[in-house]
Amino acid sequence: MRLPKFEHLQPESLEEALDLLSEHGEEVKVIAGGTDLLVSMKQRLFTPKYLLNLKGLAELDFIRDGNEGLRIGALTKLTTIIKSPLVREKFPVLAQAAGYVSAPPLQNMGTLGGNLCLNTRCFFYNQSQFWRQARPPCFKTGGEVCHVVKGGDHCYSVYQGDLAPVLIALEARVKLAKKGGRRVIPLLDLYTGQGEKPIALEAGEILTEVEIPAPAASWGGDYQKLRYRGAMDFPLVGVAAVLSQNEGGCAGAKVVLTAVASAPVVVEEASRLLEGQEPDEEIVARVAEAAYEVARPVANIGSTPLYRRKMVRVMTKRAITNAWGTE
Ligand SMILES: Cc1cc2nc3c(=O)[nH]c(=O)nc-3n(C[C@H](O)[C@H](O)[C@H](O)COP(=O)(O)OP(=O)(O)OC[C@H]3O[C@@H](n4cnc5c(N)ncnc54)[C@H](O)[C@@H]3O)c2cc1C
Ligand code: SF4
Structure with a gap:
């Protein structure tokens, strides 16, 4: 697959970059490393007239x-x-x-x-133009249908x-x-x-x-990622946990999920359940259950939604245990 034609803009300062962005409006797209954007452009998901390269900044x-x-x-x-x-x-x-x-x-x-x-992703979106032409456009490409959630009224990428x-x-x-x-x-x-x-x-x-x-004096963090190939794949589920500690046990906790919705999801219950406690097996299991409850994957990236949701539980337990253990 070839890249569509575009004009390359190479500003040498932030001010020049912002001027060019303002001048070219909707016709320009920013490129940094290009590892994601260039793939999308080859798939004709984007065909900007100008690419503004941040590399010189x-x-x-x-x-x-x-x-x-x-x-x-x-x-x-x-x-x-x-x-x-x-x-x-x-x-x-x-x-x-x-x-x-x-x-x-x-x-x-x-x-x-x-x-x-990063843009959101979907099996029906991250495909070549030729592949996508077999179906009517979906919400993400300007249409009025979702191919994943039948009858859905928005995009679940x-x-x-x-x-x-x-x-x-x-x-x-x-x-x-x-x-x-x-x-x-x-x-x-x-x-x-x-x-x-x-x-x-x-x-x-x-x-x-x-x-x-700057974090609290005593804290620990961990990130757990489920993916097909450890060598290169996007997460099917990701769980980050950051826990701080004082004499009374857990002083603060943040648990955040990725790859289960169109945005990262904060498990609000985690801090309520963990604060002031020692994260023993029972409490960790309750936080993992709270994470399972807020995760709402649908069938638009690899694996099944049920398996990914169950793995949210598993990954949350591991992330909290590791975060606490590294303190
Ligand atoms: C095979 C493959 C596997 C990958 N696996 C993973 C993975 O496991 N996890 C993961 O997180 N990512 C993954 N990626 C995506 C990507 O490689 C990384 O997320 C990378 O960090 C993107 O950075 P980039 O500089 O290359 O972004 P680009 O491709 O340059 O840009 C990505 C998007 O961000 C915008 N953008 C870039 N910089 C800015 C800025 N400063 N301000 C505003 N907008 C900006 C661009 O316009 C574009 O829309 C994968 C990509 C591929 C091709
Ligand atoms: S979730 Fe639905 S609307 Fe969004 S990209 Fe996928 S098929 Fe299109």
Whole structure:
């Protein structure tokens, strides 16, 4: 499959990039590592007139320690995150999850910003144009039908990024920039939960930086990922757990799921069940049950929804046990 024709824009500063984005509006798409976008373009899911390459923006490629936590630029490669002594020391669970993304060649190209801004996926969507032509367009491609949920009134495509659940569990914020405006939002708010338009970026806006606040003195985290081939696949289920500890037991807990809905899902019950407790077998089982309850996979990526949902239970137990054990 060949790429469609496009014009390549190569800004040398963030300001120039934002000017170009504002100038070209809907006709331009941002490319970082290109590991996801170029596949989608070959499949004619996107045929932008312009590709704006962020590669020249060295100002977005950094990992910095600060009083308020760690700051990571959007253009930082996954391999850099995996190998960074700062990340490995301060947030080992982030390096762990980045190491589970795809395979080393894609980690060498793929960036943090591209990972967080991943489009949602579906068996009926991530296909060549030729393949898709056999069916009428669905909600995600401008039609009025869903091929997965018969009678469904919206798109159920799945958010399958590996880093978002971990960073949401760490209460990360993201910096967004467009011409004439900057804003900082909790990472969780970047996700709309709508399969048709899953990322809450405004027109001409890009993600520039991730801020991870300094955690409690004693804490631990873990990320569990279910996938067909450990060597390269997207998650069928992913569970991130971050637990902090004090003399009274668990002082705070965040459990976040990926690959079970159109956005990462926070298991709200987890903190209520775990706080002030020692996470013994019974409590961990109750949190796992709460995670099972909020996970609503449908049959649009690999495996069956029932198996994926059952594995949410299993992965949640493992993630909590490991997070507690690493403290
Ligand atoms: C075979 C294969 C397996 C994969 N497995 C996994 C996996 O297991 N887990 C996983 O999480 N991902 C996986 N991916 C997806 C992808 O490789 C990674 O998520 C990677 O981190 C994406 O980063 P990128 O820089 O290449 O993004 P790109 O492809 O450049 O961009 C992805 C999207 O983000 C947008 N974008 C990029 N940067 C920004 C920015 N700074 N601001 C705003 N928008 C931006 C682009 O416009 C595009 O829509 C896989 C991909 C392939 C091809
Ligand atoms: S979930 Fe339904 S609407 Fe969404 S991409 Fe798949 S088939 Fe299309």
